[in-house]
């Protein structure tokens with residue numbers, strides 16, 4: 544563990560400390576209610592080209608957003624508001640910053656209406 548921490552600190556040696564930098568953190572969005580029907584249309588128009596009409600993406604380059612190869616329901620991304628805050632800042636990857644807050648919430652609601660793996664909380668007994 545000490546070696547890993549030392550390595551990560553070494554990787555960050557020239558990084559910006561103590562303030563935000565490009566790509567860091569999430570956008571603060573107003574609490575909007577996502578409409579998954581509107582989100583379905585946004586997804587088809589702006590996301591499906593990369594993530595697939597079936598949400599399966601092209602792993603590992605284009606991540607699956609739902610289905611067996613997507614993040615599980617224990618992931619931070621499984622929170623609708625967090626996804627909307629990520630999406631509005633970073634997606635569509637070829638045109639980030641083009642969605643409205645409502646569109647980001649709608650598309651997150653649509654993606655969250657889809658199935659995904661369960662977080663495996665069963666640990667080995669020692």
Ligand code: HEC
Nearest residue numbers: 589590592593604605606614620630633634635636637650
């Ligand atoms: C030009 C291709 C492209 C388009 C279009 C695109 N994405 Fe992405 N998306 C990516 C890539 C590549 C990644 C992985 C790298 C990253 O997270 O920045 C990604 C990552 C994501 C993630 C994180 C997945 C995870 O497992 O953490 C989400 C959520 C997401 N995209 C949603 C969307 C939504 C919603 C749209 C449409 C509004 C969209 N993307 C459009 C390429 C794209």
